[in-house]
Amino acid sequence: xxxxxxxxxxxxxxxxxxxxxxxxxxxxxxxxxxxxxxxxxxxxxxxxxxxxxxxxxxxxxxxxxxxxxxxxxxxxxxxxxxxxxxxxxxxxxxxxxxxxxxxxxxxxxxxxxxxxxxxxxxxxxxxxxxxxxxxxxxxxxxxxxxxxxxxxxxxxxxxxxxxxxxxxxxxxxxxxxxxxxxxxxxxxxxxxxxxxxxxxxxxxxxxxxxxxxxxxxxxxxxxxxxxxxxxxxxxxxxxxxxxxxxxxxxxxxxxxxxxxxxxxxxxxxxxxxxxxxxxxxxxxxxxxxxxxxxxxxxxxxxxxxxxxxxxxxxxxxxxxxxxxxxxxxxxxxxxxxxxxxxxxxxxxxxxxxxxxxxxxxxxxxxxxxxxxxxxxxxxxxxxxxxxxxxxxxxxxxxxxxxxxxxxxxxxxxxxxxxxxxxxxxxxxxxxxxxxxxxxxxxxxxxxxxxxxxxxxxxxxxxxxxxxxxxxxxxxxxxxxxxxxxxxxxxxxxxxxxxxxxxxxxxxxxxxxxxxxxxxxxxxxxxxxxxxxxxxxxxxxxxxxxxxxxxxxxxxxxxxxxxxxxxx
Amino acid sequence: xxxxxxxxxxxxxxxxxxxxxxxxxxxxxxxxxxxxxxxxxxxxxxxxxxxxxxxxxxxxxxxxxxxxxxxxxxxxxxxxxxxxxxxxxxxxxxxxxxxxxxxxxxxxxxxxxxxxxxxxxxxxxxxxxxxxxxxxxxxxxxxxxxxxxxxxxxxxxxxxxxxxxxxxxxxxxxxxxxxxxxxxxxxxxxxxxxxxxxx
Numbered sequence: 001x002x003x004x005x006x007x008x009x010x011x012x013x014x015x016x017x018x019x020x021x022x023x024x025x026x027x028x029x030x031x032x033x034x035x036x037x038x039x040x041x042x043x044x045x046x047x048x049x050x051x052x053x054x055x056x057x058x059x060x061x062x063x064x065x066x067x068x069x070x071x072x073x074x075x076x077x078x079x080x081x082x083x084x085x086x087x088x089x090x091x092x093x094x095x096x097x098x099x100x101x102x103x104x105x106x107x108x109x110x111x112x113x114x115x116x117x118x119x120x121x122x123x124x125x126x127x128x129x130x131x132x133x134x135x136x137x138x139x140x141x142x143x144x145x146x147x148x149x150x151x152x153x154x155x156x157x158x159x160x161x162x163x164x165x166x167x168x169x170x171x172x173x174x175x176x177x178x179x180x181x182x183x184x185x186x187x188x189x190x191x192x193x194x195x196x197x198x199x200x201x202x203x204x205x206x207x208x209x210x211x212x213x214x215x216x217x218x219x220x221x222x223x224x225x226x227x228x229x230x231x232x233x234x235x236x237x238x239x240x241x242x243x244x245x246x247x248x249x250x251x252x253x254x255x256x257x258x259x260x261x262x263x264x265x266x267x268x269x270x271x272x273x274x275x276x277x278x279x280x281x282x283x284x285x286x287x288x289x290x291x292x293x294x295x296x297x298x299x300x301x302x303x304x305x306x307x308x309x310x311x312x313x314x315x316x317x318x319x320x321x322x323x324x325x326x327x328x329x330x331x332x333x334x335x336x337x338x339x340x341x342x343x344x345x346x347x348x349x350x351x352x353x354x355x356x357x358x359x360x361x362x363x364x365x366x367x368x369x370x371x372x373x374x375x376x377x378x379x380x381x382x383x384x385x386x387x388x389x390x391x392x393x394x395x396x397x398x399x400x401x402x403x404x405x406x407x408x409x410x411x412x413x414x415x416x417x418x419x420x421x422x423x424x425x426x427x428x429x430x431x432x433x434x435x436x437x438x439x440x441x442x443x444x445x446x447x448x449x450x451x452x453x454x455x456x457x458x459x460x461x462x463x464x465x466x467x468x469x470x471x472x473x474x475x476x477x478x479x480x481x482x483x484x485x486x487x488x489x490x491x492x493x494x495x496x497x498x499x500x501x502x503x504x505x506x507x508x509x510x511x512x513x514x515x516x517x518x519x520x521x522x523x524x525x526x527x528x529x530x531x532x533x534x535x536x537x538x539x540x541x542x543x544x545x546x547x548x549x550x551x552x553x554x555x556x557x558x559x560x561x562x563x564x565x566x567x
Numbered sequence: 568x569x570x571x572x573x574x575x576x577x578x579x580x581x582x583x584x585x586x587x588x589x590x591x592x593x594x595x596x597x598x599x600x601x602x603x604x605x606x607x608x609x610x611x612x613x614x615x616x617x618x619x620x621x622x623x624x625x626x627x628x629x630x631x632x633x634x635x636x637x638x639x640x641x642x643x644x645x646x647x648x649x650x651x652x653x654x655x656x657x658x659x660x661x662x663x664x665x666x667x668x669x670x671x672x673x674x675x676x677x678x679x680x681x682x683x684x685x686x687x688x689x690x691x692x693x694x695x696x697x698x699x700x701x702x703x704x705x706x707x708x709x710x711x712x713x714x715x716x717x718x719x720x721x722x723x724x725x726x727x728x729x730x731x732x733x734x735x736x737x738x739x740x741x742x743x744x745x746x747x748x749x750x751x752x753x754x755x756x757x758x759x760x761x762x763x764x765x766x
Contacts, residue, residue, distance in 0.1 A: 121591075121592060122592060192596075192599050196599070197592070199591060199595045200588040200591040200592040203588070204585045204586055204591050206585060208583045209583070230598045230599035230602065231599065231601075231602040232602075234600065234602040234603040235602055235605075237603060238602075239606065241704070242610065242704065245704055250693065251693055251704070252697050252700045253610065253700060253701075258619055258697060259614070259619045260614070260700075268606060
């Protein structure tokens, strides 16, 4: 560990010269070029995260527009067509351009550091994957300019699940749907490349002594996620190929006029779509697995059970997709199968929740911003799981399908669990990546505003759903009894928007003015905290060697090491 | 950082061996590709007999026996090729590799002749009926993978003939060979589904 004491953190490798005199326009170009051609896992991780935060703000703005439109009945803020584009783009962006890239950004940055490696297994594939993902996002947003018929601007308006036959040429003329499909194919290749890379890195690049059962749980969960991604993103790519064959070559996959079946698309989409939820939520668990023990000052409770539960979730999640389809009219045997398999998910996730609570139990909890977000996550993920079990009951689903209850449920998972953990992870690893702490005061403002806004919005949505408000409608009549609740939902949305802006301000300003972090600001236990903040290009001066699950604890407490107790 | 190994005298001398990243990466890619093919195979099976118009598979499809024999034998020749480079017999390596490529090309030629007949004689295109859509998609997806494999093998062959592919690269060649074996295995599935079950 470095004992260097200085006022300034080390600059992130490749940042711009801070001395103005030495900064010229050529230097600027060289700096830009060095980020474009980089194959360093840390810089690619940072690129992934910045890219995702940018799209988080874009898709967040789309959500705000949606909520302005729905705040009062018979509103004309957005037309029906624009509204359809906005909810399609909001969903697609949040899943493919925010959720996936930011979580893979964390993996890129943290996994090699945690396993004591100098880079990913395939650094150039890593860069290729990032740029494919990035261009996928640009392709999707280009449709706003060039997606319409005869060169007019348009955007995809078929919903993020793009059910057939709405996507057929007849019903979706113009190019917007093609941009949607192509964007997802391109970014899907990027995702596949990253998943392959993470698996190869974890299997083949671990430092001496890091056996599989000594890996930090963060790394373990990313191994599981990447395995799941391999078999999740490819069915989507296959279905998109079929869609393009139908649209461009006159194929009949989803063409009911020629004997094709629209239902096949629904199956294929959810064979991707449901495991995708676990692709997004398992990294959130991974982040919580790092932060909760460190801020409770206790080793994680039940490490083997956590590993087993994660692998269990991976397998169970592949057999539950048709619970999105109870209303399409499947046989009662099929319905029963998917009801039971969906409920089965509750067992491994329940194990995880109990283990996190047992980790906190009796610990000396430090209520700093990363931990606050993790506590919010724990509570909200529990509620999301409970409404999930409600929806897994087929008759209950027949009542609530396509209502705001479903919207509330999945936003509880996507925002209440995943986004909360993403914020926790950003506050937790920011000092490692920049050498500066994010402001704790602004962090607390961010947390409390976000948690209050979140509950105002999404708790209320459950009631709207039970009162019968369907999803994807652009307005409603004033006599439905939804007026007050919709206004409340929109107000909560604005509060969350303000919270995210505070975060963005904190994120930028702390880079210049934050307190110097030092190597190990949280007194943590994994290998990334043994090197400097930010780490040098080569990560570790000499290859680390580990003998337990908490190598840095062993270093700090040579007379009370973990490896004396671990089996 | 030098403190990292303090107090860790015990297992340091034990062998620390990890699997090759190339093989792990290729196996992961193969798992992903398998899921991709699974979706196309499921679609093919689901749509068997659902076409509203002709021609049907029984009317127009002929079993590509020669192509199949060639492609499956190429798994054997590439295995011999792998074996040769591991033992540094570079001429045998290039010979078996050339044989593999030749067998792959014969397979692709068979597909080309088959498609030409289907399109020109039988009037079956991708837009004719569901059979056409699913047939050209599935067989075409496999053919794309064969072409990709052939391209990689050809690059290696050219390098080998120029003496630019030394025996020390055997590990990398093994990774490409793994992919080629996968392409062969997929053909067994596609063949069974399209020419045995579907006909």
